[in-house]
Amino acid sequence: MTRLVQPLRSVFLAGALWSLGGSLAVGAAEPAVPSKPESATLMLLWTPQSQFAGYYVALEKGFFRKRGLEVTLLRGGPDRDQVQDLKEGRTEFTLLWLPTALSARAQGEPILHLGQVVNRSNLAIVGWKDRGVQSLKDLDGRRVSIWGGSFRPAFTTFFRAQGVKPDILTQNFSINLFLLRGVDACSVMRYNEYHMLYQCGVERHELTTFFLSDYDCPLPEDGLYCMEKTFRERPAVCRALVEASMEGWRYAAEHREEALDIVMKQVRQGHIPANRSHMRWMLDTMIDSIFPARPSDWQVGLLNREAYQKTVAILKQAGLIRKELPLDSFSVQEDCVRAP
Amino acid sequence: MLRNVTIGWRMTVLILVGAGCILGAIIGYGYITARRLLEQELRDKACYLAEATANRIETVQRAVEKVGQGLSLQFDREMLAPADIYALLESVVLQNTEVFGSAFAPSPAFLEAYGREAPYVCRPQQPGGPLIRLSLAANNYQYETKDWYTLPRDLGRATWTEPYYDEGGGSVLMVTYAVPCYLRGRTNSFLGVVTCDVSLFWLTDLMASLDLGKRGYAFLISANGTYMTHRRKDFIMNETVFSVAEESGVPALREIGRRMLRGETGFGELISFVTGEASWFAFAPVPSTRWTVGLVFPKKELLDKVFSLSRTLALLGILGFILLLGVALAIARSITRPLRQLEAATKTLSTGNLDAPLPPIEGEDEVARLSRSFDAMRRSLKAHVEQLRATTAAKERIESEIHIARSIQMSLVPRTFPPFPDHDELELFALLDPARDIGGDFYDFFMEKDDHLCLVVGDVSGKGVPAALFMAVTRTFFRTLWNAERDPAATLARLNNELARDNEPSMFVTLFCARIHLPTGRCQYANGGHNPPFVIRADGSIERLPKVKGTLVGGLEDMQFEEGFVDLKPGETLFLYTDGVTEAMNPDEVLTGENWTIDELKKVRTRDCESLIGGMREALKSYAAGAEQSDDITMLAFRLKSVGNHEFTRINTKQ
Known part of the structure; x- marks a missing residue:
């Protein structure tokens, strides 16, 4: 039965893709349920945590497999450079922050945007109230620790726009300097450090918090990327990956405790210090930044053109990119996210 | 309920209830007191143990701090060659058993000067092996992003890190004391960081060695509230006091966590999230690292001792209770035995x-x-x-x-009525109603041959047997004397003398007697101190018979009695009575009197004699209204119905 049907389906699908003007080279390897699964690797931005719940769920619930993908999720972390790993073929797909991806692209790396998972910025700055941080103006001249790399431009642009000039220290991966009062304020992710502080016994009312998303600094975050060559050679795999990832997120949003179980399994396997209540907070916050509260805010999975322009402008101002880059030459999201 | 049982049982039950209450109160008080004492003792002991443990840790940490400070001075003084640094670090690790590893990490500015080496010496995973030497600048370790490097650099002072798993370094769970080094003490030339690592193994061992009973446990939390050691292994490094508070939904735990982070010493009660039991906890700070030592004791385990003691006491109490029941019953029975005998005897008496x-x-x-x-x-x-x-x-x-x-x-006294059936010209009825069985009143009447009728009513002073005897004497004398004299006044005079003579009891009698000549209606009478009779005239009027002189009969000898006359017309009635009629009393002790008698007579005057007497008797009864009859009542009614049937004889008044 299976043997009889499959060649027929392959022929049909091949014909369909042909008519779409897809690449000849991948046309034959495009069945929805191929006899031999396509293997693919997806590198995440950090060590296992709820930030990646959707992909873990997609893997665990077989959303990749049912699309003919045998996906391996690679962990990120302080010792990994996603752009470098992508370029050098250590992974075919990766998650990247939009500013990181744009900077890399500006440096001539042929990376391609496939879909935008996180459309809301989760960046924030928290300051100690008891050290006099009550409003943005209070940050002027104060010691503030801010992440380096591609995280930095968003903050510097934010500070410039708000007209404050803090004394910036490079912040690493811990909030201990802030907890030890080595700085008056520091950068946090709404889904991570912001809640970590709470889990270190700091009450919300002890802090003054500035969410960058409240100050017209949209900065879309996690997106799915690959090299242009990969998309050229295996567009169906790209589409399936994006589709499966988004299905994973939708499932996670609807089955949060189950998704948490899956995340916690990954966390334990990776020997990552983390606890469930923190992961729950992270999952909830991630889902809020993937699925908009109002449909007018953004379209799920798609990079907002306006937010894109703003990010480009910010990076240009920071000197990280020199010339404008049209969205359509950077992204094939219309093809991947809306693919049937 | 108890009223229906015997005194013995009632006594026993009441004694036992009382004793039970007292016993219960004593056991309860004992339990509460013992519990309070235990709690107090436990509080002191727990706080002491927590503080002692914290001090033990503190001592080690202080020693490590000293080592670190000493080591940093070596770097401040001069630029050392990497080989010397390794040797120095090795000697530090060898000489200080608390130190797991030690490193010098130069700042990027001095990395070249130190030959791109960040020397690190640590103990081997397996004890007994040689020390491990490695450079942290190699292998993508990126120490310049680590807390142990950045914190002292950015804070400008020595500091303890949070516990961390050092991947690529010592590869164990550790905390690090990190001291910034400045070339020749100049703060603007940051040379690098000197570290001393302390493995958390010994802390785990230390905490495990504390004697906290079967289910008690100890834990250690870091300055951020992260569990460093805990009975639940999955808590270590993963959970903080606050994350547990969040997950378990116990806000009180968060507050306790904040007290811990403030470096407070404390004691309290909480449901343990490990055992799920109500537990006591104590905590004390380790000042150098701002850690907190916490101890948890399940309440039940500790209170079990008090509880079992109380249970033994309660069992003994119950045993004593049963004994007491026996004794109380025996006592009660011995006390009530004579009572029961008495009861049986009185039952016989009552029959x-x-x-x-x-x-x-x-x-x-x-x-x-x-x-x-x-x-x-x-x-x-x-x-x-x-x-x-x-x-x-x-x-x-x-x-x-x-x-x-x-x-x-x-x-x-004659009691046959009508007394003279062949004399239809007269009507006569009399009544004697003594106040007691026998009395002193009497009446009498008899017919003489010459159509004379004699009527007598008397009242002897006193009552009862003497009066009755005196009455009998009087009546006998009267008849005898009357037959001799046939005249009222003369008869009374003689009777008086007879009675007065040798009258030792000083008794006397009042007496009225009348002699009526029936053919004419002429009535000749004498009165010895008696109530004057009434005449009911033909026209219905009632009048008292005119008074005639006469004293009490039997009082003094030789008294004279006057004689009176009255003419009775046909239909007229003579009503004789004793003072029992006019001196009858109602319940208010008011006498009837003559006027009442006349009024009552008027009501019954038209009746025949028997009915008239009956009416009067009824009137007296209703006047008395239940009051006891105080005196003999005697009434006699005589009515002359017609005259002239016999020869009319005029009788002269005789003095």
């Missing part, structure tokens, strides 16, 4: 058998006295009953004699 003796009860207690009193009562009751019996017999005899006397007395 009237006063001869049954009461049980002999020894001693001087209430029951013995009660028994003796009962016996005395029985004996006096018996004597009384016998006396009563004799008295009653005597009284019965007297009563029967008086009864006979009454019949005799009654037979002395």
